Amino acid sequence: MPDDVELVAAALAGDEEAFADLVTRYQRRLTAFLAQLVGDVELARELTQEAFIRAWSALERYDPTYRFSTWLFRIGHNLGIDHLRRRRIKTVGITREDGDGEEMDRILPDERKDPLGHLRNAELSAALRKTIEDLRPEYRELVLLRHFGGLSYQEIAEIKDMPLGTVKNKLFRAHSVLRTELASFL
């Protein structure tokens, strides 16, 4: 099976099927990561699609000394963060107009869009969602990259521009919280 760099080289030479293989390889993990980040599966699919299109358009700028996965996830991550920023600005605008901030600021859960909606155990799904939401932001993002993005510690360190030791330490602490909060399900 060709590795990522070989597939990128083939795509740059005009082989669209090679890029399709990269899409197949990463779409599930990227969608899962973005779904947790933005809290909406449908939106995550759109962002994933956009991330791949941007990756294709910028493929000649990809530096093969880095992993393709980290480059792709960085594109996806930036798209997700941009979306969250826009949503925040939009929400503030609406609440000001309506003069009913509390009501409009609340994001109502939609089961069809719930990133954990496919889990059969509803209690576990709710507990996992709450535990992830309650994590400190610096831990939360690393947990999402690790467990939903399926990235290695080294890849996370590259994406976040952090020393590997810091990633290990933060994920160790995050796991301690997760094990405690989800103890009844483990």
Add this chain to the structure above:
Amino acid sequence: MNDRCREIREYLAEWAGSANPLDESIEAHLQACEECRSTRIAEERLNTVFEAAVAPEDRDLQRRVMDNIRGLENRRRFLAVFPVAASVMMVLVGVALLGGVPGGAAARTSVSSLIAGGWVSLVSSISSALTAWRGAAVGVSRFVAAPQVLASITVAVILMIGIAMVIRRWRRPGRWSGQS
């Protein structure tokens, strides 16, 4: 929790539940330390929970992405061909307006016959442009630059630039395109 326990648990947080077999020294520690043993079990279960939490694949997503990419590629190719098409048009119009170039078939061709002649006229014009190079060399050697000769040289240069542009745009040279 001593330093060794902390080290083992950091390792378990990274690797428990994965296909990676645990190191012998870690296995020995786990045999002796009950807390680390229970941490290992919890980490393996946590891993299982996360595995199940990743949503199933969207089989249609790849098709949507590739449809979009093919649309982008078609547009890019059209934009790459456009300068050459424009150059060729300029050649034809320029040659026709000048009444042709010295020594070429187009010299005897009017605008209407150029249009009617289609690709034959195009080939003839290119051949005329090549002839013009020779004419230009002769003209320069005699320090005489006839307007038709200069026009032909300009047209030929435009054509060459157009071809160079299309070759450059059609390919997607990366900084590492030579690598496999």
